Amino acid sequence: MPTSPDEQTARMVQTLETTTGKSIDAWLRLTTTSGKAKHGELVSWLKAEHGITHGYANLIAHQTLKSDAGSMRAEGGDLVADMFAGDKAGMRPIFDALLTAIRAFGPGIEETPKKGYLSLRRTTQFATLHPSTKNRFDLGIKLKGVAPGPRLEAAGSWNAMVTHRVRLASVGDVDAELVGWLRKAYHGA
Numbered sequence: 001m002p003t004s005p006d007e008q009t010a011r012m013v014q015t016l017e018t019t020t021g022k023s024i025d026a027w028l029r030l031t032t033t034s035g036k037a038k039h040g041e042l043v044s045w046l047k048a049e050h051g052i053t054h055g056y057a058n059l060i061a062h063q064t065l066k067s068d069a070g071s072m073r074a075e076g077g078d079l080v081a082d083m084f085a086g087d088k089a090g091m092r093p094i095f096d097a098l099l100t101a102i103r104a105f106g107p108g109i110e111e112t113p114k115k116g117y118l119s120l121r122r123t124t125q126f127a128t129l130h131p132s133t134k135n136r137f138d139l140g141i142k143l144k145g146v147a148p149g150p151r152l153e154a155a156g157s158w159n160a161m162v163t164h165r166v167r168l169a170s171v172g173d174v175d176a177e178l179v180g181w182l183r184k185a186y187h188g189a
Contacts, residue, residue, distance in 0.1 A: 009059065012055065012059050013059070016056060016059070016060075019056065020050075020052060020056060024063060027046075027060045027063075027064075028060070028063060028064055030050075031046070031060060031061070031064040032064060039061045039062070039065055039067060039115075042057070042060070042061035042064060042065070043057040043058055043061045046060055046061065054160055062114070062115075065115070067114065067115035067116075079113035079114065079115060080113050080118065082115070083095075083113070083117070083118070083131050084131060087133075087134035088131045088133070088134055090134060090135075091131035091134070091136075091137045092131070093171050094131075094168050094170070094171055094173070094174065095118075095129055095131060095137065097171045097174040098129055098139065098174055098182075099111075099129075101174060101179045101182065102120060102127070102182055102186065105182075105183055105186045105187075106186070109121070109122060109186070110122070116130065116131075117129060117130040117131075117140075119161075121189060122186065122189040123189060124142070124189045125142060125161055125162070125189065126141070126142050126182075126185040126186050126188065126189035127139065127140060127141050127142065127162070127182060127185055127186075128140035128159060128161065128162055135169060136167055136168070136169060137167075137168040137169070138158070138165055138166070138167055138168070139165065139166045139167075139168060139178070139182075140155060140158075140159045140161070140162035140164070140165055141162055141163065141164045141165075141166065141181055141182060141185045142161070142162045142163050142164075142185050142188070142189065143163050143164050143181060143184060143185050143188070144163055144188070146163070146164065146181075146184075148164060151166060151177075152164050152166055152181060153165045153166070153167070164181075166178060166181070
């Protein structure tokens with residue numbers, strides 16, 4: 001069974017044709033002529049028009065836009081550095097504080113940079129770190145069965161891979177309550 005993100009992606013590419021009836025190359029020919037230029041648009045289009053599951057739609061969209069970690073590495077890119085380029089540079093201290101807290105939970109955390117965010121997983125994804133704007137950092141957390149509240153919002157359509165979102169504006173927002181939610185997600189993954 002694949003364990004690393006790269007192995008999981010390779011396995012999905014291998015099973016794509018059996019599952020969907022089309023190879024990755026066939027899907028890429030369709031998506032590049034679809035007129036869809038954004039990741040979310042491609043995912044929605046693939047799911048609605050072609051009945052693709054979210055995981056495969058996400059894979060195809062990333063490969064189309066070359067926004068997956070493998071494509072970026074092949075092009076010599078540094079996805080984490082790119083996340084904080086320009087006006088989002090001020091969000092880097094929040095990112096660093098979150099990673100310091102999360103890495104203290106224990107071993108086995110896979111940090112997988114994507115274009116625009118970092119995915120954190122053990123056996124499954126438990127959090128995502130998104131420097132969203134120059135003034136806001138979004139933290140996605142997977143906490144099944146936990147009711148949303150004023151600070152721990154339901155993720156809703158913001159990100160289907162997590163259950164909750166927390167909006168952060170400063171390093172001070174990385175407090176004991178937030179770290180507790182992350183720890184619970186880590187142990188549940």
